[in-house]
Structures are given as structure tokens and as C-alpha cells.
Amino acid sequence: MGSVKDVQSKKELDDAIRGPTPVVLHFWASWCEASKQMDQVFAHLATDFPHAFFLRVEAEEQPEISEAYAVSAVPYFVFCKDGKTVDTLEGANPSSLANKVAKVAGPANLAESAALASLGVAAGPTVLETVKELAKDNGSSHRESPSSDLNDKLKLHLQQLVNSHPIFLFMKGSPEEPKCGFSRKVVEILKEEGVQFGSFDILTDNEVREGMKKFSNWPTYPQLFCKGELLGGSDIAIALHESGELKDVFRDHGIPVVSSENKVGASAKPELPVSGKSGGVSDSTGLSAALASHLESLINLCPVMVFMKGKPEEPKCGFSRKVVEILQQEKVAFESFDVLSDDEVRQGLKVYSNWSSYPQLYIKGELIGGSDIVLEMQKSGELKNVLAEKGIVPKENCEDRLKNLISSSAVMLFMKGTPDAPRCGYSSKVVDALQKEGISFGSFDILSDEEVRQGLKTFSNWPTFPQLYYKGELIGGSDIVLEMHNNGELKSALSE
Template sequence: MGGGGGGGGGGGVVKDVGSKAQLDEALHGAAPVVVHFWASWCEASKQMDQVFAHLATDFPQALFLRVEAEEQPEISEAYAVAAVPYFVFFKDGKSVDKLEGANPSILANRVAKVAGSTSLVESASPASLGIAAGPTVLEAVKDMAKENNSSKNENANSDLSGLTTRLWQLVNSHPVFLFMKGSPEQPRCGFSRKVVEILKDEGVEFGSFDILTDNEVREGMKKFSNWPTFPQLFCKGELLGGGDIAVAMHESGELKDVFRDHGVPINSKETKVAESAKDVSETSIPEKGGGISDSTGLNVELASRLRTLVNSSPVIIFMKGRPEEPKCGFSHKVIEILQQEKVAFESFDILSDDEVRQGLKIFSNWSSYPQLYIGGELIGGSDIVMEMLKSGELKKILAEKGIVPKVTLEDRLKNLVTSSPVMLFMKGTPDAPRCGFSSKVVNALQDEGISFGSFDILTNEEIRQGLKTYSNWPTYPQLYYKGELIGGCDIVLELQNSGELKSTLSE
């Protein structure tokens, strides 16, 4: 792919950007510009890159550019790119929208809004949008074009259309969910029957979907989970694996540990009895000389080996598989977080060493995998790492241990208020505001068709208190534009009533 340039549209070709000057030159042209920030290690980036290329073909009057986020830090920092895939949309040289994450439907919507026209969209064939997008994306693009770029009518439902959202909703509809052939009462293949038997034996309630009844879901799930066969077993929205992995985890007792660590209710009394028996048996790992360590109950040699392993790198993850090829969804999630935070780490594949796999559960008093250690201390599994990422605690610990540069509270606040051109600090989320004032501001922004980022100040007391001092504004919500405070609820409503809200947030 060639370098980007100014002037007209891209003629259906995606161009790579090699410098900030090159991007700035492209933005001075008359054509709308869509920029995809990507990374070579990110599977979601690769999938969205295919959709991006197809959209470039369908909207040749726009300029489609790619920026490798880690190779071009100056550009990434300029547009507050914290994760990939990430898209920024420009019109008349100004950033007018952004999109984080892999959602083909929403990407097609936003492209159509910036560069679309009804005639172009209606002439596009479903095939030209690629397999990853599919007919649902075409419909979303047509709907957006028919609105004549009127974002006033855009709502959460239009953004939540498409197969990807349907699949996401399915895997998150129950704490434990099984995609299978047939139903739990009438399985249509031996592997599906075996997993149903295992889940009943484990004493957990689960939802299921018969993939034989819906070919769109059947084919879509193979890409969604990056797993080619069925059944597929999910826990708390993360793929555990197929029939073989479910059987192995059940037989080793690890499936029970995963359910317990993720708060899945266990109903079977027999399971609890078996669990107690397993806990006793697991502590009796054969000695290899040197006696038993008082602190863990492990033999001294194994305890020493585990202690050496957890301290072998400032950051180490004990996982299923390798970072390039994780063997479970929870391990994959933690790897994504570490890579997103640009943390150097080592890994250990616990599937390759059963002595470490069983011994570390006792050593750490943590019964499932992955397990993340920082500075020799256990942080936890995927749920805890995810919560720490959201609250900022992960970055704080990494800084305290000297693994990443220390970030002051003022730096964090500055990064937050500039993380989106329009940024709202509120109680709750736009979908579920937790106070009337926050709800009114969200409604005002949505009524005006204004895209905005948000932060729930109820999730982080340090941010909640610190921002009051930073902004010299004692209450919430607080609305910012390009890093500058606009004000709270009253000011936003006054601007809306006078017809100045949209112009104020697009100057």
C-alpha cells in the first residue's frame, strides 16, 4: 500500500501513513478522511481491516488511511488512541467522530455519515462489504444514508444493530452459555451431549443455543470466538473452549474452580462434597525430597521452584497457551490488557507442566487460570485485572513497582478530559445515568446528535475528588470540549435552549 496524500478521495484504496506530516497533509484535502489505528498483533484489528478495505471500495470519494498505532506514537498520542482497533473520522480537516473497538455495523454507520450518499450506498452489494460485515451492515449503511447525515435521529438501537451485537448479547445472556448442536434435552452430537452432562454434573445452570437452527449464528460464532467447531462453552462472556477442553477441565477439577472464581452459583450438593475431596487430594502433591513447606503444604523443592517462577520477571502471567496463541478466553483477555497497556511481560503455559499447574493453585491460593503476578505478588485473574484496568489501579501498581513511568493524578485527569473532543464526567453511564442532572445532560447531547465520551465518577473516588480541584467546579456532571470545561447541567441546558450547544461543541 502506498503513502497517504491530500486532494480528492482515495479511489477505493487504503493507504498507509508513515508520519504525522503525511497525515496533516491528507487532512488539508477536500475529501472526507477515515483513519484506522491498528496493530499487527491484534486479531480484531486484522478483521476490521478487511471491513475497512471493503468500505474504501464502496466510498471511493473518501480517503481511507491506516496508522500502525505503536509505530507512530506521535499520531496515536495526538488522537488519544489507548486501544486498537480505533477509528477517527474527519470532515473539512476537523475530527468529527471516533470509534473504539471491533464493530463492523457501527463502522459502516459512521463511514456513511461522514462520506455516504444514498445512491452510492444503494448500489453497494452485500458481498462488497465482506463476510465480516454481511447484509446487516449494508442495511445499517442504507439507514444511515437515508437519514441524510442527520445524527439527530441516531440512537443506541442503530448503533447496536448487526450480527456482532446479537452474538455478544447471546454469550452474555447467562453466566454460563453453551452453543451446541440440538438442545440440552435432545443433543444432536456426542460432543454436545458430553458437555451438557458435564454442566449438569457440575451443578450449574446454563443457557444454550441450537446452532443447527440458525446458520447465520453458526457461521458468525466461528469468527466471533475464533473457534471453528461446536460445541463452544462460555463463562461470563469469555470462551472456555470446545468439547475436549470442557472434558479436560471437568476431569482436572478446573472447570469447577473457574465457575467458583467467577461467582457462578453451584447447585449440586454432590459437587460440593466432591470439591472438598479434591481440595484435600490436591494438597498431597508427591514429595521429591526436602520435606513439606510449612507455609504452603507443598514439598520444599516445588515451593522453591514456584517462588523462582513468579519472581522470574517483573510481570509474569501463568496462562493456558502462549501470548501468540491463548487457549482460553480469560487468558486472551489478560494478554490483550497487558499489550494495550504496553507492558513488557513473560508468560508460562500451565498446560505444558501439570506439576506447576496444580502446585501454583496451592502456592497462590487461587484456584484457576490465568494468574497475573507483578513484582512477585499475585494480582488475580481476568475479572480482577479488568476491574483494575477500568479503575486505573493496574497502571498505579505498575508505576509503583517501577514497571511503567509513574503517572500523577493531574496527568491522569489531563489525559481523561482530552480523551474525547466532547467528554462528560457523570454519575453512571449514558445508558444508565445515576442522577437526574447527568441524565438531562446525556439527553441534551443525544438530542443534538453530538458524539461524546464519558466517565462514571462513581467508579473512582480519586478521580471524583481530584477533578473538582482540577476544574475548580464542585459538582457533577461536568462537560468538557477539547480539554476545556464547558460547565454543568444548568449551563448545558441554557446552551441547548438558546440553540448554541452544537456550535459551542464544534468550534
């Protein structure tokens, strides 16, 4: 009690859930940045709610458990009480997590607080600041441009800092005198890797300190950039360093290694990267020509190719199973390769594709992504578009696309923005009404697709948004949904 425990087996989990104590499960993956952020909140909540079990499940390493709880994306949370699942939460939403924990685990072990009430989170003081900061950044991560709140002058200044060196570190203190242990550790790693880097002490400029959180959509420091792209914070830098992948990242980006005689940060002549071979693979990846050629031939074995754990008829992890199901739902012919059967391919493809996990979906030799991306693409209709553009399936007309989107979920909301970050008050009110009723629903951001936005007005003969559908039939807009909610008719109407 009061701490987080990693689950080692399904029997261990089943025994915990059968007991009288409420249980909160966090399904996570080591490669997922959102999982790592939410893990901070999860750990703090475990302290504030000592009368519940807080258990972590590494989703890919415990496929039996993940499949039992229908986990297809991480982070994912399951709330259990009296031996039953009473609620779930998908995605990185710190405030929702804190509220759902409070509902299942009872009052937090602390006195009433005006600050807590104003935040709307029934959590204790140890989690308060974490929830505030991560909730703010999580909300911004769903907007098209998290840096849109920054003025042009500051944005330009931050961009110039990020691009001032191939490797750049925003830290507390200086490399010679770090002001926090996390910054010190990243500096030590970069020195061990033998690379030059620039740095900026965020303690000297609060505008830069706060601005970079929005610019990079990353809530903490240090922040490590390579060729203008954010790699992450200290935990990611440490993991990449310990696995040897950080060296690969630097090599792939043509970052020169400084000889032991040179100081880190001193000027040095960069080594030119080796010119690329066919398939976009260069010697700088560290792959042999034979392995690179083998991987390329596997990727192009079929127009649609899945590298997965197990086989389509017998997947060995829930994420692989989900991608197979999606392709089958889209009625797409595909080939697969079981990465568990060949460790050389399993490790080599991570380097070749610069993608650290499985499954990996390729269409016409191009990496699409893993299960999270494929699932989101299917929900938005983008996967069907890509398949059509690549000539895998016939291109659907606008009306067929709208019908497929409307029927993609039993309850489907076409709105401005996303449920986590609505872009208009009417959409926000409808989302709030559905969530208060405990209704699961799919959604589509009509601001992201002008064809859907305009086409749906004609298709439904309804000129405004949001629009709510149930089993393919239009329910109405915000006025109708809110009236049904206030009259107590909404839940029954959406569950007939």
C-alpha cells in the first residue's frame, strides 16, 4: 500500500483483484513517452490513496494480461473494485486519472484544500503540482501547434537556440556546474558518448524556461535536442545511452565523435556521413550490407507488410493482434513476419526503420507506424485514404467515407477539436454531457479535414457542428444533446 508494484503474472493480478481492496492498473510501455509522464502521476496517487493497490503492467511483456483487458494502446488504466472492472481510461489525462482514482479508492488521505477544489482533482498535495503541470501540457499536446501560444519573437529565439548546435541541451546550470542531478547525468552521458554540444541554463531566463515547455511540448528539464529534434529528458537519454541506441542516433545524424584530447563543446571538424545505399540505408546505421538487403526484401515482400510478434492467426501480443484486426476490418491482403522467430531481423529492423517497438506496418515499402498510429489512422479514416492512394484498395468517394466514419463507433461525435481539447464551447458541452453519462464514444475533428466538414453538412442536412450519431443515425447538435441530458433521456437513447 502507498507504493506502485509491478505485476509479474496474471495469477498475481487475479489474486489482488479478488480481494476487498480497490485496484488501479497502469498498462504501460518503456518506449512510450506518455506512459513515462503518467507514471509520475500514478506514483504520486499511490502515496495519496494508501487504501488501494496501484499495480503496473508492462503491456507488451504481459500479453496474456493485456489481452484479457483488451489493451490496444498505452497508457491505459483499469479501475477494479469488489473483483470487477468498474472503469477504464485510455491516454495521458492526469486530471481524469486523479478523479477516477478518487472515485474508486475513496477520499484521499488529507484535509480539504481550496487549491484542490479549484483544480477539480480529488488528489493530495504530493500529486497536485504534477497533475497541474502535466494536465496543462497534456492538453496542449492535442492541439495542432502547442507553440501557438508563443509570440513570434520568442518562438524565433527558441528555434535559434535549438538549431545553434547539432546537439543542444536545455538544463539547470551549466555543463561545468549543473544545478540538478538530472541535468548532471545527461551532461555525463554526452561526455561519455564523446560528442560536442551546446547548452542553455534555463535558470537564467524564465521566459525561455517557460517558453520551451510549450515550444517542445515537454514539461520538465533537462531537454536534449539532436539536429533540431527533441530526443527527450534525462530518463530517455539514460535509457538510450544504456541500450547503445544514443550512439546510433548520433551516428545516423552525422554527429562527429570528439577525440579524448578535445574538450566537449570545442570546435571539431565533422565527419561526413557515408552516402546512402538503396532503400535509404547507409553504413552509418551499423547494419551489414547483407542484413540491410535482407530487411529491404522483407519489407517489400508484399504491398502491405506487418512485422509482428507471432502470426496473424496466433498473435503473441495485444498490439500485434490489434493491427491484424484493423487490416482484416479494412479487408486488406497482407503478409507478415514473426520477429520472435529471428532476433537478427527483430533488432536490425529497429535500426533500419528508426522505430523501437513492434508491430511495424509498412505500405509499399514505407513505414506507417505501430499499433497506436494505425488505430488512430483507422478511426480518422486516414488509413483508408493511404491504402487508396497507394493503390491497395479502391478509392472511396466522399459519401462512402462519411458512412464509414459515422459507423466507425456506435456513438460517434463530429466536433471541433478532440474530447481532450475541444475547440469550441458547443463541442465542449456535448463531450462533457457524454462523459457525465459514462457513455463511450468515438470522435472526429472536423477542423482536420475540410472534405468531411463540408460533406457532412450536406450528407446529414445539418448545417452546424457538433453532430452526434448513434448506430449511424443522426441524434442532433449541442442543443438537442444537452436537452436530452438534462431530461435524463440521453443515456437510454444511446443504449437502445
